[in-house]
Amino acid sequence: AQSVTQLGSHVSVSEGALVLLRCNYSSSVPPYLFWYVQYPNQGLQLLLKYTTGATLVKGINGFEAEFKKSETSFHLTKPSAHMSDAAEYFCAVSAGNGNQFYFGTGTSLTVIP
């Protein structure tokens, strides 16, 4: 079985500051890991995903995440926050076949001018 925990339902950062959104997972099989972003009044958009291979994954809009098996984590980072990054971010895990997604409860990111 798989599950995801996102620590911090709300995160606020200043414009230009580091963004760090935490995600920890549990999985009985090698996981596929995803980060999605949802802007107001829009559907989910895939930021990045880890399937196999390199553990540091780069996504769109300057975001990246690192798969750390020993820590069962897949934290999302961005070196410098922009106002346009304000949105809700969801971490998700699947068992590897693309089915049965398990989502975290989401982290709402606020960027302060």
Add this chain to the structure above:
Amino acid sequence: GAVVSQHPSWVICKSGTSVKIECRSLDFQATTMFWYRQFPKQSLMLMATSNEGSKATYEQGVEKDKFLINHASLTLSTLTVTSAHPEDSSFYICSAREPGANEKLFFGSGTQLSVL
């Protein structure tokens, strides 16, 4: 935490038949539920927003008559794929918004539909 239950998790059907997928919010009342579809190696695509007691709002390009959505109660929304064809084979996932100050979004675990 809040739980959204989606059934079935896997369904195989013959071409031309209809398939119903259920999405239930187990411990909260969801006035709004969302239905997504995912094609292989692509992002989740929002299909429609389902509002309790009213007609669903469909995204552009989604056939209303093909994908019937019924949100008859505050805890249940259903998606019926009518006269399914192989191109409807996909992964469908629902989500429900928990009312209140935080309005968190919770997801079902998805339904893999295979149309033969």
